[in-house]
Amino acid sequence: MLSVTALRRWMFWLALIGFIAWDFAASAPVNLRLEPPIFAAGSGLPTSGGHCARPK
Numbered sequence: 001m002l003s004v005t006a007l008r009r010w011m012f013w014l015a016l017i018g019f020i021a022w023d024f025a026a027s028a029p030v031n032l033r034l035e036p037p038i039f040a041a042g043s044g045l046p047t048s049g050g051h052c053a054r055p056k
Helices: 004-026
Strands: none
Touching: none
């Protein structure tokens, strides 16, 4: 027989795995070619947000 703590632990992991499976099935695939670069330093690309993107 499972203890209450072990049962809650199993319910948590089943819910988490179920949510991830639902999210993966319901979401559109990510097109990595359209994603902005993680690091744009030195690439010549302009910044797209934050205080440093404001015209001076």
